[in-house]
Amino acid sequence: MYYKQYGDTDMKVSAIGMGCMRYNDEDVKAGNLEKCAEVALYAHEKGINYFDTAPFYCDDKSEEITGIALSQLPRDSYYVSSKMNMGTVGGKATKEAYFERLHKTLSRLKVDYLDFYHLWCLLDLNSYERQRDALYGFFEEAKSQGLIRNIVFSSHMQGNELEKVVESDLFKGMLIGYNALNYRFRQTGIEAAYNKGMGVVVMNPLGGGLIPNNPETFRYLAEGTDLTVPQAALNFVASHKEITITLAGCTTKQHVDDACKAVENLVEKPASVIYNEYENKGVALNNLCTGCSYCKSCPVDIDIPKYMDAYNEKILGNNLMDRLKWHWGIPSSKAAECIACGQCESLCTQHLPIIERLKEVAAAK
Ligand code: SF4
Ligand code: SF4
Structure with missing residues (x-):
């Protein structure tokens, strides 16, 4: 296993982390938790x-299953993380409710403290400010009581928004979705976090x-290696110098082996070098939005990168509406408000026909 330093701490963490959200569904339903x-x-x-686990x-x-495993291991041989936000306490905005939630997590995991506790699922700067104002004081108190070691956050924000959270100096690390398809969205965020001495953990x-569902499209990732496309996608993320841990959701022991193989011969490089290498291949990304956000100043406030990201799904033969609804949480109807001023198209680094694509998004069912 390849190990990296977690930010400016003395923690040595594995380049691959176990994402504990993919335990075998049938075993979970049948109550075979030991098997999971x-x-x-x-x-x-x-x-x-x-x-990495979480309530729900x-x-x-997941926390209970992970606890069954961790309770059989020396406490100093692993790091465990879980998550909390207002949603996990059913809207009960009291300190008692927050501590109750945390103690439930600790008891399920069978540990006295968490190494990392995430302010969970910050969708944008507004949601960050709301959650921070409501919960950060509780996180600090839990830390002073020795119940958590490091306060971190998880987010779906884009790079420039991530930078603002990083600048706050409130967090030791962050967990973000990052992959060969959306890396442009979050590039500035990972660089800012790395430069601040924060750990950067990647989900998704x-x-x-x-x-993995479109291996031909993404075959270029594995070119010149003995890796499969999914392994190459893990390697793509893990090879970023700025990224500390790449989470692999493992259902089977084979998934664990596959993920470990992905970092067997890891070579770390700065993000800027990786971007050039991949974009010079010029392959599948030609007609895909890369999430660079250069088009962001729309006069009618259409969040163009998110709509174009959803359109990527359509190009790849997947469901555009699912992406809009479940990943971004934005309505297709907003796309119909485009006044075709053309500003975004003149700025688009991929020269995409954004106006036409928005029409298709607006008409999508
Ligand atoms: S063309 Fe449409 S989406 Fe693009 S900036 Fe103008 S109004 Fe916004
Ligand atoms: S400028 Fe083009 S490629 Fe970049 S985010 Fe906007 S639509 Fe996507």
Whole structure:
């Protein structure tokens, strides 16, 4: 296993972390939790020492399953993270409710403290400010009581927004979605976090299944290697010098082996070098939005990169509406407000026909 330093701390973490949201569905439903835990134990045996879980994952059983595995291991041989936001306390905005939630997580994980506790799922700067104002004081108190070691956040924000959160100096690390398809969205964010001495953990390195489900489109990632396309996609993320841990959601021991193989011969490079290498290949990304956000100043406030990201799904043969609804949480109807001023098209680094694509998005059902 390849290990990296977590930000400016003395923690050595595995380049691959176990994303504990993919335990076998049938086993979870059948109550075979020990069997699920065997995968986490196997991951630890293979050198993975970072386990990322949360309430509600796997029918709300992920923390319990992960706890079954971790309770069999020396406490100083792994790092465990979980998450909390207002949604996890059913809207009860009291300190008692927050501590109750945290103690439930600790008890399910069978640990006295969490190494990382995430202010969870910050969608944009407004949601960040709301959650920070409501919960950050509780996080600090929990830390002073020794219940959590590091305060971190998880987010779906774009690079420039991430930079603002990074600048706040409130967090030791961050968890973001990042992959070969959307890397432009978050480029400035990972560079800012790295320069601040923060750890950067990546979820969704396979683009929500988009990359393994479209192996021909993404074959260029594996060119010149002995890796499969999904392994190459993990390697793409893990090879960023700015990224500390790449989470792999593992259902089986084979998934663990596949993920470990992806970083066997890891060569770390700065993000800027990686972007040039991949974009010079010029392959599949030609007609895809790369999320660079150069088009962002729309006079009618259409969040163009998000709509174009959803249109990427259509190009790749997937469901545009699912992406809009479940990933971004924005309505297709907003796309119809485009007044065709052309400003975005003149700025688009990919020279995409944004106006035409927005019409298609608006008409999508
Ligand atoms: S063309 Fe449409 S989407 Fe593009 S900037 Fe103008 S109004 Fe916004
Ligand atoms: S400028 Fe083009 S490629 Fe960049 S985010 Fe906007 S639509 Fe996508």
